[in-house]
Amino acid sequence: MPKFAANLSMMFTEVPFLARFEAAAKAGFKYVEYLFPYDYPKDVLKTKLQDNDLQQVLFNTAAGDVQAGEWGVSAIPGREADSHRDIDLALEYALALNCPNVHIMSGVVPPGENYAKYKQTFIDNVRYAADKFQPHGIKILLEALSPQVKPNYLTASQFQTLELVDLIDRDNVFVQLDYFHAQNVDGNLTRLTDTLNGKFAHVQIASVPERHEPDEGEINYRHIFDKLDEIGYEGWVGCEYNPRGKTTDGLGWFKPYK
Numbered sequence: 450m451p452k453f454a455a456n457l458s459m460m461f462t463e464v465p466f467l468a469r470f471e472a473a474a475k476a477g478f479k480y481v482e483y484l485f486p487y488d489y490p491k492d493v494l495k496t497k498l499q500d501n502d503l504q505q506v507l508f509n510t511a512a513g514d515v516q517a518g519e520w521g522v523s524a525i526p527g528r529e530a531d532s533h534r535d536i537d538l539a540l541e542y543a544l545a546l547n548c549p550n551v552h553i554m555s556g557v558v559p560p561g562e563n564y565a566k567y568k569q570t571f572i573d574n575v576r577y578a579a580d581k582f583q584p585h586g587i588k589i590l591l592e593a594l595s596p597q598v599k600p601n602y603l604t605a606s607q608f609q610t611l612e613l614v615d616l617i618d619r620d621n622v623f624v625q626l627d628y629f630h631a632q633n634v635d636g637n638l639t640r641l642t643d644t645l646n647g648k649f650a651h652v653q654i655a656s657v658p659e660r661h662e663p664d665e666g667e668i669n670y671r672h673i674f675d676k677l678d679e680i681g682y683e684g685w686v687g688c689e690y691n692p693r694g695k696t697t698d699g700l701g702w703f704k705p706y707k
């Protein structure tokens with residue numbers, strides 16, 4: 450049975466961020482993920498996790514200057530020092546929060562730029578991270594983001610991310626398989642799951658096209674959850690969706706899995 454993690458950046462937004470830990474635990478979640486921990490001291494987050502019997506399973510490296518269109522900097526040529534600073538800070542948080550996975554945000558490739566140069570910069574920076582995280586047993590995740598959510602992100606297709614994982618060639622680097630983006634770009638989700646089997650270490654879910662609860666729209670998530678069980682997937686499934694209304698009102702789908 451999948452292990453579901455509440456995404457506290459998107460769920461339980463009825464309450465302030467630090468109150469979402471208790472809200473998720475009360476709703477039956479044992480695991481949480483969220484985009485960025487950096488606005489809060491490590492101790493504060495650690496206490497929230499401990500007080501609510503929750504395990505943190507994922508967060509991202511910093512986004513950079515979001516107003517200026519950044520969504521990570523690790524693929525941007527000339528920004529290696531910033532990328533390494535973000536990776537080092539992520540490692541500090543991962544160790545303090547006992548978090549087993551960190552998603553490294555590549556950033557966008559502006560149209561007309563040299564894509565190969567961005568790709569190589571990302572490969573080099575992820576190798577830097579992989580070697581730093583490896584002694585601590587922390588996995589690095591790379592995600593494809595669909596153009597309707599983040600135009601010109603370094604990777605849009607799961608196959609581009611898979612190619613990067615293979616080129617980076619480190620034992621602790623994996624695909625973050627977000628089925629919402631995968632359906633938007635690649636489709637064919639059952640076969641895709643088989644193709645990526647062993648290469649992905651974290652899953653995220655949301656309906657398509659609305660990015661709501663996984664109980665509507667194009668994807669039959671009951672089938673996907675069975676498929677993940679069938680292949681023996683042991684990682685977490687992050688609930689990265691915008692609830693249609695109040696978060697708890699939309700948790701009917703979660704009842705059988707509590």
Ligand SMILES: O=C(O)C(=O)[C@@H](O)CO
Nearest residue numbers: 484509592594627653689
């Ligand atoms: O947007 C997504 O999907 C994510 O998983 C974010 O963490 C990164 O954009």
Ligand SMILES: [Mg+2]
Nearest residue numbers: 592627653689
């Ligand atoms: Mg995602």
